[in-house]
Amino acid sequence: MLYVVKAELARTAGELERHEGVLIAGVLDVRRAFATARKRQSTGYAGAGVEWASPSRCPTALELGNRLSDCALAVLAASAGWEGNDLAIAVAIALAESGGQVDALSFNPNGTSDEGLWQINSVHGNPVSCTLDPKCNADLAFALYESDGRSFGSWTTYEAGRHLAFLERARAALTLGPPAVTWICPVDPPHRLSDDFGAPRYGGGYHPHAGNDIFAPVGTPVRAPFAGVAVEAPSELGGLGVRVEGAFGYVYNAHLSRYGALGPVPAGAIIGYVGNSGNAATTAPHDHFEWHPDYGEAVDPFTHLLAAC
Numbered sequence: 001m002l003y004v005v006k007a008e009l010a011r012t013a014g015e016l017e018r019h020e021g022v023l024i025a026g027v028l029d030v031r032r033a034f035a036t037a038r039k040r041q042s043t044g045y046a047g048a049g050v051e052w053a054s055p056s057r058c059p060t061a062l063e064l065g066n067r068l069s070d071c072a073l074a075v076l077a078a079s080a081g082w083e084g085n086d087l088a089i090a091v092a093i094a095l096a097e098s099g100g101q102v103d104a105l106s107f108n109p110n111g112t113s114d115e116g117l118w119q120i121n122s123v124h125g126n127p128v129s130c131t132l133d134p135k136c137n138a139d140l141a142f143a144l145y146e147s148d149g150r151s152f153g154s155w156t157t158y159e160a161g162r163h164l165a166f167l168e169r170a171r172a173a174l175t176l177g178p179p180a181v182t183w184i185c186p187v188d189p190p191h192r193l194s195d196d197f198g199a200p201r202y203g204g205g206y207h208p209h210a211g212n213d214i215f216a217p218v219g220t221p222v223r224a225p226f227a228g229v230a231v232e233a234p235s236e237l238g239g240l241g242v243r244v245e246g247a248f249g250y251v252y253n254a255h256l257s258r259y260g261a262l263g264p265v266p267a268g269a270i271i272g273y274v275g276n277s278g279n280a281a282t283t284a285p286h287d288h289f290e291w292h293p294d295y296g297e298a299v300d301p302f303t304h305l306l307a308a309c
């Protein structure tokens with residue numbers, strides 16, 4: 001019996017070795033393909049980089065205190081020196097590390113600190129005063145990448161693949177232009193869209209309706225129409241509200257009955273549930289939905305909603 005088991009183990013080990021061989025060959029193939037693609041792509045991306053690498057083309061450089069817009073982050077990374085696919089990865093890493101928060105600072109149990117946009121560890125001797133400056137942080141991050149042979153091995157976020165959830169958003173930030181986004185419907189069925197942008201509203205004094213109301217039963221999931229950061233935004237009028245801040249602007253959902261996922265979310269994540277909180281207490285439950293492209297004034301989201309819902 002023991003021999004049978006041994007033989008079986010030996011066979012399995014042999015198979016594993018063969019598998020491993022194939023795997024390693026596969027990884028090398030992928031690496032080679034990636035390197036070729038990178039070479040091919042870098043011209044295209046670099047060109048695009050030159051075209052948009054002007055902060056003035058970003059809707060807003062800084063917003064919500066010390067948080068950089070995705071676009072500004074992309075400009076910063078490009079100006080530090082990243083190009084091509086690595087530019088997208090660098091932006092994704094910063095999003096994963098700090099969420100674009102310029103003054104992000106975390107202290108590690110071993111007495112070191114992770115500082116700024118790219119959370120650069122103080123073991124590299126960086127003075128905090130410099131790392132909390134966006135440009136300085138980007139330059140330090142790029143220097144690290146260079147000294148590692150143009151790789152991101154210094155970032156555990158990268159090694160663990162945690163930046164992957166932000167790649168789509170990073171790539172979106174690299175292509176300024178009209179939001180070529182296909183939204184996911186912000187409210188699950190059954191629901192009813194109202195084409196009521198600009199309609200008179202009197203709650204909290206007269207104002208034109210800044211969004212569309214999407215009527216649905218209490219508890220119906222409310223979803224992020226695109227990838228972004230879901231942020232609590234409660235108010236007296238809006239009740240429980242959530243903003244989803246994406247590469248091209250933000251949406252605002254109001255009158256929720258409760259919150260869902262907050263923080264970085266992929267498109268389609270449940271960020272809350274339909275309700276009638278705030279000044280909707282006496283009306284039918286609905287999601288008051290606003291769309292603020294480029295983080296500016298609300299515009300009518302109806303065509304987006306028609307396409308998505």
Ligand SMILES: [Zn+2]
Nearest residue numbers: 212213288289
């Ligand atoms: Zn409304």
